[in-house]
Amino acid sequence: MDPRSSPSRRTSLVDTFTGALARREAKSARRRLTVLPQSAADFSSNDFLSLSTSTAYRERFLAHLKDTPSSFPFASGGSRLLDGNSAYAEELEKFVAVFHEAPTALLFNSGYDANVGVLSSIPQPGDLILYDELIHASAHEGMRLSRAGSRMPFSHSSPTSLRDALQSQIVADQRIRDGTRNVFIVIESIYSMDGDVAPIKEFISAVDELLPNENGYFIVDEAHATGVFGPRGTGVVQELGVQDRMFIRVHTFGKALASHGAMVLCGPETRDYLINYARSLIYTTALGFPFLASIRAAYDLLSEGETSQVGLPLAFTNSQ
Ligand SMILES: Cc1ncc(COP(=O)(O)O)c(C=O)c1O
Numbered sequence: 001m002d003p004r005s006s007p008s009r010r011t012s013l014v015d016t017f018t019g020a021l022a023r024r025e026a027k028s029a030r031r032r033l034t035v036l037p038q039s040a041a042d043f044s045s046n047d048f049l050s051l052s053t054s055t056a057y058r059e060r061f062l063a064h065l066k067d068t069p070s071s072f073p074f075a076s077g078g079s080r081l082l083d084g085n086s087a088y089a090e091e092l093e094k095f096v097a098v099f100h101e102a103p104t105a106l107l108f109n110s111g112y113d114a115n116v117g118v119l120s121s122i123p124q125p126g127d128l129i130l131y132d133e134l135i136h137a138s139a140h141e142g143m144r145l146s147r148a149g150s151r152m153p154f155s156h157s158s159p160t161s162l163r164d165a166l167q168s169q170i171v172a173d174q175r176i177r178d179g180t181r182n183v184f185i186v187i188e189s190i191y192s193m194d195g196d197v198a199p200i201k202e203f204i205s206a207v208d209e210l211l212p213n214e215n216g217y218f219i220v221d222e223a224h225a226t227g228v229f230g231p232r233g234t235g236v237v238q239e240l241g242v243q244d245r246m247f248i249r250v251h252t253f254g255k256a257l258a259s260h261g262a263m264v265l266c267g268p269e270t271r272d273y274l275i276n277y278a279r280s281l282i283y284t285t286a287l288g289f290p291f292l293a294s295i296r297a298a299y300d301l302l303s304e305g306e307t308s309q310v311g312l313p314l315a316f317t318n319s320q
Pocket of ligand 1: 110188262
């Protein structure tokens with residue numbers, strides 16, 4: 001008799017879930033959805049600039065909604081590759097690219113989707129990914145789906161650890177040495193749990209020194225810096241003036257910009273490649289017009305210097 005059909009031995013799927021949740025409970029790690037009371041003191045909000053309750057932001061957003069003809073559809077109606085694209089979305093991408101001094105920008109539905117799309121498609125078969133041990137779960141998800149040959153963590157924000165990891169791979173792999181295999185260095189510019197700023201310039205020095213064939217590519221997630229750090233909230237990369245050295249920058253809009261979505265800043269060929277290969281862009285319904293208008297409203301305020309710079313000054317970092 002098939003043991004799975006014996007009532008005494010059978011554990012139902014729901015029993016498995018119950019057991020897993022009980023184990024989480026025992027470790028005080030069980031997650032729950034909660035609705036916070038209005039009076040609660042909030043130490044965890046992503047709404048760093050309180051833009052979501054700002055009158056200036058609300059008015060700008062409503063003005064963008066009113067400015068469009070009443071025939072303009074609210075829903076995108078599909079993937080950007082089908083009905084979901086619009087002149088408004090493309091104009092927004094151009095605006096954001098200019099603001100961040102990038103060649104081009106590509107809009108994703110979230111930072112999660114952007115990281116998954118970038119990391120799952122950009123590294124080529126056999127390539128190496130070196131990543132900061134504290135990078136966001138979405139980057140891990142993208143790397144898990146990627147065709148890279150190997151991926152290795154380095155110690156959080158440690159140029160020495162990045163050097164050691166890179167050196168060991170250079171010794172082991174002739175193709176990394178001769179520049180025919182790519183190396184991706186995946187970092188955030190500001191880390192969420194400790195709020196520390198990555199030593200980006202030191203990382204660049206290490207990569208320049210160890211990969212003279214220019215096969216090192218930085219992918220930096222600026223989710224926590226967007227709207228808060230750098231001139232007018234452009235980010236840490238622009239604060240440091242190293243935008244030309246980043247292969248890809250990811251800026252997200254669900255945090256300080258009080259909206260939703262993300263932009264990948266990159267060169268035109270990379271943008272075109274992502275449109276063709278990033279499945280988290282291709283196989284999902286694009287953001288509707290109200291979200292695009294709210295992103296635009298937030299960027300209007302940043303451009304006009306209407307948001308205060310509330311981030312820690314870069315001088316607070318341990319390395320810059
Ligand atoms: C560093 C980082 N990257 C990406 C994301 C995902 O961004 P989104 O919330 O837009 O999906 C987050 C969100 O928590 C994040 O902290």
